[in-house]
Amino acid sequence: MVKNKRDVKPLPRRASFSSKRAVLNQTITKVLSCPASSTSIKSNSSANIKVVVRVRPQSIKEEEGNNRIVVQVVNDDFLIFDPEEETQGFFFHGVQQKGRDLLKKVKKNMKFFFDKIFATDATNSDIFKGSTYPLISSVMDGYNCSVFAYGATGAGKTFTMTGTAENPGITYLTMTELFKQQEDLSTEWDFDLGITYLEVYNELVKDLLHPGPPLNLREDSNYGVIVAGIKVFKISNADELFNLLEQGNQNRTQHPTDANAESSRSHAVFQVYIKMTRKSTKEVRTAKLSMIDLAGSERGSVTGYGGARFTEGANINKSLLALGNCINSLADGQRHVPYRDSKLTRLLKDSLGGNCKTVMIANVSPSSLSFEDTYNTLKYATRAKKIKSNIHMNVAKVDLNIIHYVKMIDDLTNENKTLKQQLKEEVDKKEMLEKECERLKSEVEVSGFCADVNDEAFDKIKVLMQQQKEILERQFGLELNHDVTLLRSCLRSMKQKTDTEFCYITPIKNRIRDGLKSDLPILQSKENSLENVHKDEALIVNIDKQVDDILSEHPQHRQYVKMERMKLSLLKAKHVITLESKQSEALITEQKEKNELIEKMAGSLKYFYQLLQGHGVASSNITKQYQEISQSLLGRKHVTWGTLPDSGISSEASIAVSDVEEIQENKRKTEDEANQTFSMPSKPTKTPELYRVKGPNINFSRPVVRKMAVKNTNNKENVYRKPFDSTKTSSLTAKSVVNSGLKSAVTSRPKTIINHPRFKR
Numbered sequence: 001m002v003k004n005k006r007d008v009k010p011l012p013r014r015a016s017f018s019s020k021r022a023v024l025n026q027t028i029t030k031v032l033s034c035p036a037s038s039t040s041i042k043s044n045s046s047a048n049i050k051v052v053v054r055v056r057p058q059s060i061k062e063e064e065g066n067n068r069i070v071v072q073v074v075n076d077d078f079l080i081f082d083p084e085e086e087t088q089g090f091f092f093h094g095v096q097q098k099g100r101d102l103l104k105k106v107k108k109n110m111k112f113f114f115d116k117i118f119a120t121d122a123t124n125s126d127i128f129k130g131s132t133y134p135l136i137s138s139v140m141d142g143y144n145c146s147v148f149a150y151g152a153t154g155a156g157k158t159f160t161m162t163g164t165a166e167n168p169g170i171t172y173l174t175m176t177e178l179f180k181q182q183e184d185l186s187t188e189w190d191f192d193l194g195i196t197y198l199e200v201y202n203e204l205v206k207d208l209l210h211p212g213p214p215l216n217l218r219e220d221s222n223y224g225v226i227v228a229g230i231k232v233f234k235i236s237n238a239d240e241l242f243n244l245l246e247q248g249n250q251n252r253t254q255h256p257t258d259a260n261a262e263s264s265r266s267h268a269v270f271q272v273y274i275k276m277t278r279k280s281t282k283e284v285r286t287a288k289l290s291m292i293d294l295a296g297s298e299r300g301s302v303t304g305y306g307g308a309r310f311t312e313g314a315n316i317n318k319s320l321l322a323l324g325n326c327i328n329s330l331a332d333g334q335r336h337v338p339y340r341d342s343k344l345t346r347l348l349k350d351s352l353g354g355n356c357k358t359v360m361i362a363n364v365s366p367s368s369l370s371f372e373d374t375y376n377t378l379k380y381a382t383r384a385k386k387i388k389s390n391i392h393m394n395v396a397k398v399d400l401n402i403i404h405y406v407k408m409i410d411d412l413t414n415e416n417k418t419l420k421q422q423l424k425e426e427v428d429k430k431e432m433l434e435k436e437c438e439r440l441k442s443e444v445e446v447s448g449f450c451a452d453v454n455d456e457a458f459d460k461i462k463v464l465m466q467q468q469k470e471i472l473e474r475q476f477g478l479e480l481n482h483d484v485t486l487l488r489s490c491l492r493s494m495k496q497k498t499d500t501e502f503c504y505i506t507p508i509k510n511r512i513r514d515g516l517k518s519d520l521p522i523l524q525s526k527e528n529s530l531e532n533v534h535k536d537e538a539l540i541v542n543i544d545k546q547v548d549d550i551l552s553e554h555p556q557h558r559q560y561v562k563m564e565r566m567k568l569s570l571l572k573a574k575h576v577i578t579l580e581s582k583q584s585e586a587l588i589t590e591q592k593e594k595n596e597l598i599e600k601m602a603g604s605l606k607y608f609y610q611l612l613q614g615h616g617v618a619s620s621n622i623t624k625q626y627q628e629i630s631q632s633l634l635g636r637k638h639v640t641w642g643t644l645p646d647s648g649i650s651s652e653a654s655i656a657v658s659d660v661e662e663i664q665e666n667k668r669k670t671e672d673e674a675n676q677t678f679s680m681p682s683k684p685t686k687t688p689e690l691y692r693v694k695g696p697n698i699n700f701s702r703p704v705v706r707k708m709a710v711k712n713t714n715n716k717e718n719v720y721r722k723p724f725d726s727t728k729t730s731s732l733t734a735k736s737v738v739n740s741g742l743k744s745a746v747t748s749r750p751k752t753i754i755n756h757p758r759f760k761r
């Protein structure tokens with residue numbers, strides 16, 4: 001039983017939470033161990049706002065005034081407002097009259113139905129179980145959700161949302177459950193969680209956790225209305241939340257009024273941003289959970305205040321009126337909804353008519369003292385029931401066209417085959433070089449020449465041969481370093497591109513084009529160091545010429561020169577072997593990673609196909625494509641469909657490397673295709689203009705909650721870097737650059753060395 005506001009325990013926004021933490025934790029544990037209510041929010045693409053009504057107990061004042069009870073809760077979804085009293089008959093001079101007592105007011109006796117009705121004995125944990133508990137799994141599935149408490153001043157909104165230390169409100173209960181579910185899912189998902197807490201007071205938006213000047217609202221195509229400059233706090237457990245809530249509530253504007261001793265004079269909006277990344281597939285889900293404690297509406301006469309308090313009240317009423325108008329427009333299905341009439345309605349735009357599962361908690365007093373307020377609240381709540389919102393999961397890959405997956409898997413499979421073939425060639429080449437090395441070694445031994453000649457020509461030859469050796473050694477060092485680094489960096493950047501873009505819809509053309517830009521600096525550096533190598537090569541040729549000239553005059557030194565040149569050849573052969581084996585190593589690693597990637601993609605493909613199927617949007621074409629790709633992977637080795645926990649299929653599949661010709665044919669086709677499709681500039685003359693990339697990223701470290709990018713049904717295309725100007729292009733193509741990076745690293749350099757005139761000798 002509620003006494004007067006001043007008689008009941010203080011609300012936590014003024015109480016010290018820390019001292020009551022222990023009691024509270026026990027209560028929470030009890031609350032959360034109770035089974036959840038059967039109320040459920042269905043994950044339809046279109047859902048009505050769920051409306052629950054909470055009737056608070058009478059306050060002492062109401063009780064003492066012996067006021068009539070005007071709300072009769074009949075069962076958990078039906079109540080009668082202003083019920084008929086027991087008919088006792090109307091007697092006049094002891095005689096029962098036929099008509100009714102005209103002095104008595106006619107009762108409204110109105111029947112209201114809601115999704116759930118909580119009578120006066122309901123606790124906050126009951127409200128939690130019947131309202132926000134079902135929302136939590138929706139949040140985890142990537143749906144935006146919101147809950148707001150609506151009602152007249154003193155109707156129990158803050159008690160419901162914030163509660164007391166003994167009877168914690170649903171904000172705390174919801175967050176505790178959210179953390180619990182987060183922990184349960186932590187083996188499969190990585191979580192990023194941030195919160196904001198703000199108030200709208202006198203039409204000004206203020207950060208409650210980081211007080212400062214008023215903040216502005218901005219529209220974001222993905223996240224609807226966002227608050228520019230609000231500070232997002234990262235939290236990882238309920239305790240941290242507790243402190244922040246306490247801190248925020250301290251900052252909330254609150255003044256006593258006649259109607260409510262601790263009346264909240266502002267609308268408080270608590271928001272949680274969640275980003276979930278599936279560890280296995282890198283699927284990203286984002287969701288926003290908003291919990292709103294509205295300021296109470298009041299009649300000027302009831303508050304009994306003038307001046308600042310009156311302005312306050314007028315602003316509250318103005319924003320609530322705007323809210324009522326929005327509710328009416330949405331309920332009537334009107335195209336224009338006046339969200340812009342107040343800051344509150346702009347903030348609630350998402351929750352009311354956007355991509356959001358919403359629960360409205362209508363708080364009412366049962367006493368006839370609040371007759372009008374209760375009646376209005378029930379009427380608005382009834383209107384709100386009619387609002388439908390279009391909801392969708394904020395899952396980065398749900399709208400991925402399955403054909404892209406098929407193409408990506410095909411590409412990777414082909415690439416894998418090519419890599420295997422290259423690897424085989426490298427191994428063969430290495431064997432050949434080792435044999436050549438042995439041969440040269442034995443030749444040197446057989447020649448058995450010992451240079452003891454001591455004349456000027458011989459000294460000159462000696463110096464020149466020594467110079468040549470030094471140049472070659474420097475060249476080898478450079479080549480080894482450069483080619484291996486280049487190959488590694490090419491492979492790494494290719495892998496990064498595939499990995500990061502694995503989970504978004506990215507037209508392959510754009511993806512490769514973007515990737516090329518990052519390869520350009522590497523190609524540039526390759527060009528530079530190749531220039532040095534060419535200079536060295538010219539020097540070597542020059543030295544050779546000088547030696548040959550000397551030999552023509554002093555043929556007696558031919559034997560010595562031959563031996564020295566053989567030594568150099570031996571040196572080159574060893575160098576090539578080292579280079580080959582380093583490159584083979586990198587290729588083996590790359591091949592392993594490609595296999596893993598194919599395996600991951602196979603798992604993702606299955607998961608998303610099931611997801612589409614679950615949502616009833618897997619068309620026969622998609623099903624056919626899916627079956628084709630799964631057929632082509634089944635029966636091949638190393639592709640395990642069971643990478644996702646629910647995949648069910650555990651058969652092993654292979655990516656066969658059977659036909660070298662087929663591989664080359666495929667590669668040729670792909671290159672032709674890429675050549676026809678696009679080209680790129682010969683030089684990165686200026687930094688390409690960057691465009692906003694919409695992706696499911698939440699940058700909590702930034703002060704502004706910007707673009708918590710989620711794919712929007714209206715906005716399916718990602719925005720990429722500005723395409724290159726096709727008029728300024730060279731004949732380089734995506735594939736050719738990536739391939740040439742690879743090819744040159746893998747094959748060109750060794751070939752250059754083997755074909756070098758000195759080496760051939």
Ligand SMILES: Nc1ncnc2c1ncn2[C@@H]1O[C@H](COP(=O)(O)OP(=O)(O)OP(=O)(O)O)[C@@H](O)[C@H]1O
Nearest residue numbers: 005056153154155156157158159260263264295296
């Ligand atoms: N279900 C309840 N059980 C016990 N006490 C309650 C309940 N609901 C509300 N109260 C008490 O009623 C008083 C008014 O509640 P509360 O401050 O939550 O109203 P409010 O709707 O937030 O008002 P305002 O809009 O003016 O801030 C408080 O003292 C609160 O403790």
